[in-house]
Amino acid sequence: MQHALIQLSEQASNVPELTLLYPAIHKILEAYLPSSNFYVVLENQLTHTLELTYFSDEKDDKSVPLAEEHHFNKGLTGYVFKTGKTQLFTQADILSGHKQDKFKVLGTVCEHWLGVPIFQDKEIMGVMVSQSYHANALFNQSHVELFEVISLYLSTAIERVKKRELLELEVKYRTYALTQSNQALQNEIGQRKQALDRLQILFKISRLATKxxxxxxxxxxxxxxxxxxxxxxxxxxxxxxxxxxxxxxxxxxxxxxxxxxxxxxxxxxxxxxxxxxxxxxxxxxxxxxxxxxxxxxxxxxxxxxxxxxxxxxxxxxxxxxxxxxxxxxxxxxxxxxxxxxxxxxxxxxxxxxxxxxxxxANQALKQSHEKLEKRVKDKTKALQQSNLHLQLQIEERKKIEQQLYHDAHHDALTGLANRSLFLMQLDKQLQQYIRHPQHGFAVLFIDLDNFKAINDNLGHQAGDEFLVEVAQSFSYCIREHDLLARLAGDEFVILLNHLHHPQEAIDVANRIIEIMRVPFCRDGFCIESGASVGITHSHNNYQHTDEIIRDADTAMYQAKKNGRGQCEFFHPLLRQLDMNSGTITQINDTLQPQDLHFNGKAIIAIHNGETQACLVERFWLHPNLGKIQFSQIEKYLSDTQQLIECELNLLTSILTQNNTLQPILLNCNINMLNIGHFTALKRTLMAHLGSSVLCLLFNEEAISRADNQQIQHLNQLQEMGIQIGLNDFAKYRCDLNIVTRCQFDYIVLSPIFSQRLLQQTSHQLQLQGLLAITNSCNSQVIAKGPAILNYQVLLEKHGIALFSSQQDFSASLPDMSESTQIASIR
CATH class of the missing domain: 3.30.450.40 (GAF domain)
Structure with a gap:
């Protein structure tokens, strides 16, 4: 059955017209059915009568079923069409049904008759029949199942061939029209050229008359x-x-x-x-x-x-x-x-x-010369105008061709690129990235929230106006060389080129989300919309464009599940999403303490290169996906208690394995400051801190949303001798109010801010304001970036004293030897 379906699919893809499809299907069925008699009847959508499409029979020729008294509506074929069910009749069943007036016997009575309805979108469109005139040639159950499966895919095959026929007809028509247009243009060019040659000769005569x-x-x-x-x-x-x-x-x-x-x-x-x-x-x-x-x-x-x-x-x-x-x-x-x-x-x-x-006469000569010059100018002007007219016609034809290309690759409603053009440009960008990996890119998959409500309440015309406004608003959020496209309905995609850091894609997504928060109003009625954005980056080692679209779409659906109106960056963990529950499978069950590890990154003084502190990174060695940052799996842990236990176990392991007096900077979840968890955090710190200098880092976003109770707990940690730091600062914007919420000992800048600091004057001015606050509070600012000497020197010129390099900090964590570069919780 699978082999037959594969053959049917190949025929549907290869045959140029419907008249060749049915013989090809007949040839396929001959290898599997006991009888070679086969015919197909389809309903005429205009007359609603059954018409013969293909017929092959060893007893009757084609004229028998086409006779007026042998109309299919009255026979066995019409009976299958009316009942919509597969019918397998023996000769006795056929004669019995004829006597009972269920149907009429048309043509030669066969020994076995098998008819299967053909459906399209749950509507019956015809009947496929095979019949045997030999008593020993029986149809068994496997034959019936094969015949039914072939009929299920027959309507799809017919539609594919029809569409290909229409496409080929359109291509022929367009080719003919273009050929005629080119021929007319060639003829016109020939005439213009002939006229130009004559005018040039006449111009020679004019010059001759003066010389x-x-x-x-x-x-x-x-x-x-x-x-x-x-x-x-x-x-x-x-x-x-x-x-x-x-x-x-x-x-x-x-x-x-x-x-x-x-x-x-x-x-x-x-x-x-x-x-x-x-x-x-x-x-x-x-x-x-x-x-x-x-x-x-x-x-x-x-x-x-x-x-x-x-x-x-x-x-x-x-x-x-x-x-x-x-x-x-x-x-x-x-x-x-x-x-x-x-x-x-x-x-x-x-x-x-x-x-x-x-x-x-000399005077007459002068006047004649002036007239001659005037005539020459007039003729030259006429020639120039003729050339200009010809050039305009050529340009007009080029514009027509460009318009045809534009219409084929752009959305008719919004004027944006369509799926075809977007995939074409995405493939070019992917191939360029494979050759030159330094030129990164990102794809944003955008789905509009509450779009159906706009169509239902305000009408489809308002929905179209909304899509046009959205398309224009999205274009303001991207650069000129980026590509914005509409896939279908309320789905948009953006291709961001020449990215240096994935954070740039997140910035674009946040601008889009912020724009979509504005309600859409028409005729005094307003509906709040929104956008859910899925992002994927070229660092995921893609080979095909369909992988990129798939992952961006997956991330978008995760953003919707997380509450809509937000963006989600794709991670391989999302491929394990349980579509029913919306949670990550195997994480809560398979995440074990011994699978959590950490390593250190040195924080050096830029002026002399000496190590000043250690920035600890935590990660999970997934059995299939490899190394995953712990911050990436925190939001997928459905059990908050399990998250807190992991945080405490990691903290205990880091403190027990550390033997240096230099500060250790460790990321910490803001939930550790909640009532009920803060006591356990203090107990762990008091039991294992010892002589270690520990700085707990909290994300900028978490600090901005922290309540008064959490801020009080931060102050209590500082009273215990625990240092407090702000991590990933200025990831979205440099909000100096966040810096003043607490007395921070360290402020770690986001990598994207550190990079833009060397490129944009506005970021340099923002840094000066930050340094003015940190100097008065005795806080230290740490920049992140590649371990390049020139990069560090430029940062130092702008007032940055500390830098987080990419080298493992094995000195302060002795268990991180060359053979064991990570420390795990045992």
């Missing part, structure tokens, strides 16, 4: 240029003397007429151009029309052998007067001129007229 000094050279070069862009084998330039009524030909090249002599003004093509004062295009038909109208008169010595079949001419106009004509002609239909040629020769005629005017 040549001799008219003969000018005429000859004009001829060469015209030959490069149109048919100009036969050309002549005529000058008109209005007073003498004569036409002269200073330049002429013709394949049939050897010389052009000066002649009187008559009624030829040239004279017609002069009379009309505009360019003319004349072929045989128009010549006959002009002759019939009397505008053209052929001379007696005109030869029909020399008659031109296509002729164009343009007047040479100077200062409003026609001074000549330029004309081109072809014989024997070698070339037929068109309107473009008319426009071209008209432009050339203007250049010739300008040159002629230049040679008439």
């Amino acid at each position: 040549t000094e001799h008219l003969s050279d000018f005429y000859q070069q004009i001829h060469h240029i015209l030959q490069s862009i149109t048919y100009a084998e036969n050309i002549y330039i005529c000058l008109y003397d209005k007073e003498a009524k004569q036409l002269s030909f200073p330049y002429a090249v013709d394949e049939r007429i050897s010389t052009y002599r000066t002649r009187p003004y008559q009624k030829g093509f040239t004279e017609y151009v002069i009379t009309q004062r505009c360019a003319q295009l004349i072929d045989n038909k128009r010549a006959e029309e002009l002759i019939a109208q009397g505008d053209i008169v052929r001379t007696e010595n005109h030869s029909t052998n020399s008659s031109e079949t296509s002729w164009i001419g343009a007047p040479l106009i100077s200062e409003g007067n026609v001074i000549g004509v330029i004309a081109c002609q072809s014989y024997d239909h070698k070339h037929t001129y068109n309107s473009d040629d008319v426009e071209l020769i008209n432009f050339v005629s203007q250049q010739i007229a300008n040159v002629l005017q230049k040679h008439l």
Whole structure:
């Protein structure tokens, strides 16, 4: 059965269309069923009738079930469809049911008939049938189970193939549309290029008119240029003397007429151009029309052998007067001129007229030169505008392509990146991190609280407006190079790049949570929302993006279980969450005192490197997850009493194994100061303290929320000779009011504040305020960071005297030898 399902899944993934899916399923079933007769009937959603989709039978051909009197609704297939249950009939059962009018026998009666309904989302969509005409080919229970399982997955396979068909059709349509668009663009580019080439040639003519000094050279070069862009084998330039009524030909090249002599003004093509004062295009038909109208008169010595079949001419106009004509002609239909040629020769005629005017008088030359420059500028401007128009069209098509890409990778409602783009960028960031681990990153998985209440009470339109506002608010909480995306519904994700410390991700999460505390109001009705944020960091050695999303999602659900409106950093312990109870399995039961260990980190004086104290770190060696910081498992201990016992056992072990007079700084849970636990803490300290100098460190967050009773207990510990310290200070913000709540002996800065201290002036100013308070209270400030000499030197310049290095402090804890670097509670 598993093998058959695997084959079905492969076929659903590979076949290109539905018509090939059913034969593939038939081929799979032939290997497992006693009969090869198989057909599938599906309901038409429009007519609500059963229609044959696939049919293969050894007795009946396809025309039998398709006959009008053999409609499936009346037969065995319709009976299975109506009952929605699997039916296995023998021949006797079929005949009996026919007599009882349960159904009709359609086609050849078989020996055994098996029909299974096909469901989609609990709605029946069709029937899958196999039948046997041989008495010895029986269907047993395993055959029925296989047939039922195949039918369960058939609807899914059909939907997958349908979606693939639709996707392929859409791809073909988009490809065709893009091909047509590109073809049209290529054609337009070709036309623009052709126009550009012609304009460049005309520009050469304009420059030639201003540079040549001799008219003969000018005429000859004009001829060469015209030959490069149109048919100009036969050309002549005529000058008109209005007073003498004569036409002269200073330049002429013709394949049939050897010389052009000066002649009187008559009624030829040239004279017609002069009379009309505009360019003319004349072929045989128009010549006959002009002759019939009397505008053209052929001379007696005109030869029909020399008659031109296509002729164009343009007047040479100077200062409003026609001074000549330029004309081109072809014989024997070698070339037929068109309107473009008319426009071209008209432009050339203007250049010739300008040159002629230049040679008439110096003043006329100057005016002609100015006109020429103006025309050149106009043509250049027109060319530039044409180029600009073409460039705008190209850019517009690029914008369309970019818009299509944007729409495919962004959420239509919020405009944020969608799942596809986010996973693509996350994969790039992951591959970069694998190559360059120094560039850390983090993923924040955000789920909005009470979003359903907004939709239910204010409507879905208000819900959409809320999502848009949330998306805009979230964008204010991140940097420009970070990526904010909407996965689906009220789920958002953020990719934070170039992180130096995981605390930066927590800072972003806290800003988001703070923003979401503001109620969402519409039409006088307000609903308080919120955000639960799950965070995972690149330090977890990820290899695939789905692992990152999974862990961030897991951390987000833990944040919801912890009370919503907060963030949770992912830890491998969360993978052991019991989804029913919401607690960590095996911790309360398997956590034993002998599994809790500790080691020391040296606190040195930066100016000479001498050890001044020891910062003790506590951790649990988990049998599967390895080393886990004790602070990470405190919040998962459901039994507070067990937490207190662990704290006291660790404290006893540290004090009994210490033999140095230098201070030991040890983290302590704030719950130890509660009534009922504080007595046990004092008893333990009095019994094991001895000559040791002990400083109990409490987290900044715990001190900020401590009540008056807990503060009094802190003062009592100091009266007993126990030093008090503030740990992880300025993790979120540098609140100097916390420092003044108690007389602290040590203040340990958070690593992220120590790092930003060297980068940001605002943090340097905050440190100066802290040092002013600690100096007056005789408190010592300790910074954390990597054991780099330059790093420590920079801290010292800002007033930091003590530094917590990464080297184990084996001197004060002699049991931490090189072979045994941790001490455990026995």
